[in-house]
Amino acid sequence: MVNRWKFRAAKTSRGNVIADWLEKNTRLKARTSSFLRRLRELPLPWPPTYYGSLGDGIGEIRIDMGNVEHRLYGFFGYLADEFTVLAASSDKDNQQATVQSVKKRFKQVQKNPVATEEYVV
Amino acid sequence: MSKKELLEQLQDPEYRAEFVSSEIDMGLPMQLRAMRESRGWKQSFVAEKTNTQQPRFSLMERPGYGKYSLNTLKKLAALFDVGLIVSFVPWGEMIDFVESLGPRRLSIPSFCHESNVLSARYSRQKHIGTPNNQLQFIFSTGQVRQEPSIVSPSAPYQEVSGTKESLQVPPEMIETVDLAYLAQINLVGGTSYDTAR
Numbered sequence: 001m002v003n004r005w006k007f008r009a010a011k012t013s014r015g016n017v018i019a020d021w022l023e024k025n026t027r028l029k030a031r032t033s034s035f036l037r038r039l040r041e042l043p044l045p046w047p048p049t050y051y052g053s054l055g056d057g058i059g060e061i062r063i064d065m066g067n068v069e070h071r072l073y074g075f076f077g078y079l080a081d082e083f084t085v086l087a088a089s090s091d092k093d094n095q096q097a098t099v100q101s102v103k104k105r106f107k108q109v110q111k112n113p114v115a116t117e118e119y120v121v
Numbered sequence: 122m123s124k125k126e127l128l129e130q131l132q133d134p135e136y137r138a139e140f141v142s143s144e145i146d147m148g149l150p151m152q153l154r155a156m157r158e159s160r161g162w163k164q165s166f167v168a169e170k171t172n173t174q175q176p177r178f179s180l181m182e183r184p185g186y187g188k189y190s191l192n193t194l195k196k197l198a199a200l201f202d203v204g205l206i207v208s209f210v211p212w213g214e215m216i217d218f219v220e221s222l223g224p225r226r227l228s229i230p231s232f233c234h235e236s237n238v239l240s241a242r243y244s245r246q247k248h249i250g251t252p253n254n255q256l257q258f259i260f261s262t263g264q265v266r267q268e269p270s271i272v273s274p275s276a277p278y279q280e281v282s283g284t285k286e287s288l289q290v291p292p293e294m295i296e297t298v299d300l301a302y303l304a305q306i307n308l309v310g311g312t313s314y315d316t317a318r
Contacts, residue, residue, distance in 0.1 A: 030142070031139070031143045031147055034140075034144050037219065041224045042224075063185075
């Protein structure tokens with residue numbers, strides 16, 4: 001029996017990083033929910049189509065829609081069966097920059113845990 | 122997300138349309154991958170058996186792919202030896218389906234793997250369809266353990282030993298008999314009717 005994964009998201013002034021990212025895109029919101037509802041049922045390792053490690057303790061959840069690559073960047077933790085999202089992006093051109101900033105943030109997070117909340121799908 | 126929260130989101134007509142689309146476009150590819158991997162099959166094997174190319178099948182397993190033809194789905198269902206329901210449904214049913222998603226909704230077993238479980242379940246749960254919308258519940262009171270059975274007047278009767286009384290359910294009540302109700306009445310016999318969709 002596999003435990004169901006929980007998704008957490010770093011809090012922001014308006015809500016959290018996932019909710020902010022999805023705020024004005026109904027289609028992406030619906031697709032992300034459908035995807036995460038199923039992904040949370042899968043044991044590790046998640047298939048490379050769904051998830052990729054980026055090194056230094058972080059990884060990306062991959063939500064591809066045609067030629068647009070949507071990404072949820074984060075890490076496994078803080079608790080078991082949790083994946084915490086630190087950033088979300090749909091911008092392929094700036095992916096490298098986003099990854100670097102997420103890695104930097106993850107280092108900070110390890111020292112001072114960031115405020116998160118569960119993102120319920 | 123609770124059913125209530127989902128219902129709130131579905132108040133938006135645009136979200137409703139995207140929700141239906143997403144459940145198909147994201148759900149089917151993830152099911153396909155899970156079913157294939159649980160059987161230890163390669164993409165090339167499935168592609169060959171369904172008269173398609175491996176790169177094409179690889180696309181079909183990618184979440185977001187929404188170009189399946191009904192014919193392809195039927196071929197895949199036959200190959201994986203699983204059921205396939207393509208049907209318009211009430212929203213309540215859709216919400217129940219989504220909220221009941223679990224691992225067993227992703228990797229669907231083949232008929233062979235499921236039939237033993239079904240045989241055991243159906244032997245305890247005598248439930249036969251009724252052409253005239255009339256159900257008859259026969260309660261076996263002569264046994265130590267009470268086990269309600271549902272039989273059809275038009276179908277061959279199954280002997281229930283020790284039967285002392287029967288209860289006719291009027292047709293107007295039938296509309297109120299839903300799966301949850303059937304599950305409830307089955308509890309006496311220790312049979313749990315699976316209402317998860």
